[in-house]
Each structure stands twice: as C-alpha cells, then as structure tokens.
Amino acid sequence: MSENENYDVVVVGGGAAGLNGALALARSRRSVLVVDAGDPRNAPAGHVHNFLSRDGTPPSELYAAGRAEVRRYGGRVEAGRVTALARDGERFGVRIGAPASERTATARRLLVATGVRDVLPDVPGLAARWGIDVLHCRTATAGRSGTSASASCPPARPPSTRPCCSSNSVRT
Ligand SMILES: Cc1cc2nc3c(=O)[nH]c(=O)nc-3n(C[C@H](O)[C@H](O)[C@H](O)COP(=O)(O)OP(=O)(O)OC[C@H]3O[C@@H](n4cnc5c(N)ncnc54)[C@H](O)[C@@H]3O)c2cc1C
DSSP states (O other), X not given: OOOEEEEEEEEEOOSHHHHHHHXXXXXXXXXXXXXXXXXXXXXXXXXXXXXXXTTTBOHHHHHHHHHHHHHHTTOEEEEOXXXXXXXXXXXXXEEEEOSSOEEEXXXXXXXXXXXXXXXXXXXXXHHXXXXXXXXXXXXXXXXXXXXXXXXXXXXXXXXXXXXXXXTTEEEO
C-alpha cells in the first residue's frame, strides 16, 4: 500500500451506470472516486443507439464525455481494477490495482457497477464479429447492420414482451 485515500463513495466500474451514479454523487458534493477497468459491455460496437441525443456516438466518446462531466464536479476517475473489498469498521477498504501501482482507498459507501459479461458460444469466428454483425439485441441494433435479423434473437415479438440486451449474459 503506497498511500491511503478516503472518499465518501468509491464507484467500482466506470461504464454508463457507474459514471452516471458518480455524476449524481459528485453534484451532491460527495467526494467520489471511480475506478474503471476500461472494458464496458458495448466496447465492440461502433456506435451507441437508442440513447436520446447521443444516437450514433462511438462508445468511447460517450464514456470520455461522462468522465469529463464527473470531473467537472470534482469527482476523480481513474483507470484500474478493484481487486478486493473489505469492511473496515465504519468504512470499506478498496484495493486498487492500477497499471503502475497498487494501493488501498477507503469509502463510507460503495457503488458497484461492474456490469455483465457476455459469454459467447464457442463458434469459430463468432467472437471477432460480436457487436459488428453478430448482434444480440434487435432494439439497440436495428438499422445498424442494414438488416433486422440478429444472431440470437428469436423471430420478432413486440419489444415490450422480451427484455433487451439480457440474454447470454452473466453479472460480474
Ligand atoms: C455489442 C453491444 C452493443 C450494445 N449497444 C447498445 C446500444 O446501442 N444502446 C444501448 O442502450 N445499449 C447497448 N448495449 C447495452 C449496453 O452496453 C449496456 O446496457 C451498458 O454497457 C451497461 O452499462 P454498465 O455501466 O452497467 O456496465 P458496463 O458498460 O459493462 O461497464 C462496467 C464497467 O466496469 C468495469 N469493471 C468491471 N469489473 C471491475 C473491477 N473489478 N474494477 C474496476 N472496474 C471494473 C468494466 O471494465 C466496465 O468498464 C449494447 C451491448 C452490447 C454487448
């Protein structure tokens, strides 16, 4: 442990959920650290869709804008991976493995927003096409590939009858 830092909240994961939570906390004058391993679920996709005002934005741009918004309110966002969490009296100890160092921060509260991980079937070539033209979610990807077909969606049903973006995924 090279240094000790204390925050109101440490946010584990800096995808859409973690950054949005951090933004709300930072605007509420909470001291916030976001630690993000940099592998959001939609990273393979070229563009974000069905997000009002940001349709067509590359995911990396969306997250860069989100990080800037959190920082604008004094939040700290850094690249790294949380490798351990422990209760330490009234606080939580958060072990952070960053590329250049490892250290421990403490927080009054944790916001765990580590997303889900897609587990792809072991089909040759499939992983390389994931998010490009092997698509899981008709609602998010319709119009992206020039076809309404997607690899793992059943035939069309009204969107409200099946959850979007949830099949073949495990929470991390
Ligand atoms: C191919 C594809 C295309 C999609 N397209 C769209 C779309 O167009 N529109 C739409 O609305 N939705 C889309 N989605 C769904 C969207 O990606 C998810 O709903 C969204 O990413 C969920 O955000 P999240 O913050 O919960 O998780 P994630 O985006 O997965 O972010 C979690 C973050 O936590 C980090 N993390 C995990 N463990 C740790 C740890 N121990 N320490 C530090 N950091 C950690 C990860 O590296 C990651 O950066 C798509 C999904 C896929 C797979």
